[in-house]
Amino acid sequence: xxxxxxxxHRSFDEFQYSPEEIEDSGLGVRQANKRIDKHDSxxxxxxxxxRMDFDAxxxxxxxxxxxxxxxxxxxxxxxxxxxxxxxxxVHQCEARGIEVIEARNIVALALQVQMNDDRKYxxxxxxx
Numbered sequence: 276x277x278x279x280x281x282x283x284h285r286s287f288d289e290f291q292y293s294p295e296e297i298e299d300s301g302l303g304v305r306q307a308n309k310r311i312d313k314h315d316s317x318x319x320x321x322x323x324x325x326r327m328d329f330d331a332x333x334x335x336x337x338x339x340x341x342x343x344x345x346x347x348x349x350x351x352x353x354x355x356x357x358x359x360x361x362x363x364x365v366h367q368c369e370a371r372g373i374e375v376i377e378a379r380n381i382v383a384l385a386l387q388v389q390m391n392d393d394r395k396y397x398x399x400x401x402x403x
Contacts, residue, residue: 278395279364280329283357286389294326294355303378304355324354324379332358336366343367343399356383356403360390363399371402 287294298304305324327335341348341362346369348362353372360383362370374380383403391398 276329276333276365279361282364282390282393283329283360283386285393286386289389289393290385294357297382298324298326298355302382303376304382306378324376326354327358329357329361332361333365336362341366341368344369347371349373353383353403354379356380356386359383359401359403360387363401364390364394367399369400369402374403 287297290297292300336348339346339348343366346366348359348366348368348370350359350362350370350372353359353374356372356374356379359370359372362368372380372383374383380403387401387403
């Protein structure tokens with residue numbers, strides 16, 4: 276778990292912004308909390324964003340009894356992708372994320388690329 280946290284934060288160092296700075300920037304990560312852009316979704320008008328703490332996520336994975344290759348973890352509304360990446364990196368399971376807000380998905384994909392470039396251990400399959 277410590278390795279994942281370090282990798283996550285190192286990846287944001289490469290972006291030269293913290294997760295909080297990216298979330299609060301003009302990229303639109305939190306913008307949909309108030310109103311969704313028409314090109315993101317016509318079926319709903321809001322998409323609340325909030326990032327789960329690493330330790331709280333681990334507690335969730337323990338409750339789910341998330342185990343390696345035999346499980347597939349799906350996060351609907353994955354935000355910047357940290358929960359999906361944590362499932363794949365820490366538990367080596369297949370992890371998938373679905374997100375209607377384009378800006379959030381762009382950050383998740385960039386984070387995945389950065390973490391893959393920097394990783395030193397095996398991970399499960401990740402799909403955003």
